[in-house]
Amino acid sequence: MTSHLKKVELHCHLEGAAPPALTGAQARKYNTDISAYLRDGTYVWHDFASFLECYDKVSEVYKTDEDYALLTETYLQELAGIGTIYSELIVSPDHGERIGLGADAYIAGICEGIRQARAKSGIEARLIVTGERHFGPERVIAAAKYAAKANNPLITGFNLAGEERMGRVADYARAFDIARDAGLGLTIHAGEVCGAFSVSDALDVVRPSRIGHGVRAIEDADLVRRLADLGTVLEVCPGSNIALNVFPDFASHPLRTFKETGVRVTISSDDPPFFHTSLKREYELAAEAFGFSDSEINELTRTGIEAAFVDETTRMALLARL
Numbered sequence: 002m003t004s005h006l007k008k009v010e011l012h013c014h015l016e017g018a019a020p021p022a023l024t025g026a027q028a029r030k031y032n033t034d035i036s037a038y039l040r041d042g043t044y045v046w047h048d049f050a051s052f053l054e055c056y057d058k059v060s061e062v063y064k065t066d067e068d069y070a071l072l073t074e075t076y077l078q079e080l081a082g083i084g085t086i087y088s089e090l091i092v093s094p095d096h097g098e099r100i101g102l103g104a105d106a107y108i109a110g111i112c113e114g115i116r117q118a119r120a121k122s123g124i125e126a127r128l129i130v131t132g133e134r135h136f137g138p139e140r141v142i143a144a145a146k147y148a149a150k151a152n153n154p155l156i157t158g159f160n161l162a163g164e165e166r167m168g169r170v171a172d173y174a175r176a177f178d179i180a181r182d183a184g185l186g187l188t189i190h191a192g193e194v195c196g197a198f199s200v201s202d203a204l205d206v207v208r209p210s211r212i213g214h215g216v217r218a219i220e221d222a223d224l225v226r227r228l229a230d231l232g233t234v235l236e237v238c239p240g241s242n243i244a245l246n247v248f249p250d251f252a253s254h255p256l257r258t259f260k261e262t263g264v265r266v267t268i269s270s271d272d273p274p275f276f277h278t279s280l281k282r283e284y285e286l287a288a289e290a291f292g293f294s295d296s297e298i299n300e301l302t303r304t305g306i307e308a309a310f311v312d313e314t315t316r317m318a319l320l321a322r323l
């Protein structure tokens with residue numbers, strides 16, 4: 002049981018956390034047929050590419066700033082209900098543009114959801130703006146420029162998500178330069194769908210303090226040592242990795258090996274209902290599938306706070322709540 006433990010999540014895509022019931026209600030509200038992507042309360046996909054397609058279709062039934070406020074507050078309140086004190090949400094202003102809402106209204110709705118949740122439960126949250134590789138480098142650069150200029154204290158990081166097999170990290174270097182120059186925290190999806198080379202590329206080109214997933218670094222022992230030496234924090238999402246067949250089962254998953262070899266690791270849920278998981282389940286898995294003790298799980302949580310994209314006063318306050 003991990004219900005008594007405080008929790009932190011660094012890696013969750015906001016639209017990826019959309020509860021199927023809420024998505025169904027949204028689809029009915031807008032008279033949109035998403036039966037190809039949501040059936041019997043379950044999101045329908047069969048591989049990484051179809052997951053990304055399903056994700057984009059589901060996202061499209063959240064159309065207004067109020068919809069985004071509701072989605073954000075709903076997820077954060079679920080997290081607060083299981084003892085979560087801090088959450089970083091991965092958001093895409095470019096998506097706001099694509100659906101015609103506009104980036105500012107999209108972000109304003111999400112920030113309203115954060116304020117509502119914090120007022121009700123005290124949960125702290127920040128936003129990581131992401132670009133999506135499959136929409137190409139120009140859109141990713143535009144996302145970085147948006148984040149850099151937003152002057153919004155809740156936007157504290159920049160990420161690159163989407164189809165990892167498209168292009169190389171170097172194609173997106175300029176976007177990360179813009180985000181770095183603006184003082185944003187940097188993280189990047191790598192070593193999830195592609196192998197160890199993608200993590201090496203990320204370290205060489207982006208020099209991020211964190212990597213989303215990074216788990217396929219396990220294929221290269223020198224790279225694992227490099228991650229440990231650099232102190233790069235991996236945002237590990239075991240349930241997602243098994244659902245996407247990155248590893249066949251939890252027994253083959255490298256979370257414990259990373260920890261034992263000195264790589265700094267945290268646990269997150271990624272896109273929880275898409276992968277039949279939740280942050281609650283990821284903490285349970287840490288105990289039951291990976292055999293971590295309460296104090297080892299608290300170390301994962303502490304690492305999450307140490308690596309969080311927050312000011313030092315907030316970091317100290319979060320550490321004090323552990």
Ligand SMILES: Nc1ncnc2[nH]cnc12
Pocket residue numbers: 014017056162163164190193241271272
């Ligand atoms: N697991 C994942 N990997 C890459 N891009 C994503 N976008 C949403 N979830 C993702």
Ligand SMILES: [Zn+2]
Pocket residue numbers: 012014162190213271
């Ligand atoms: Zn992700």
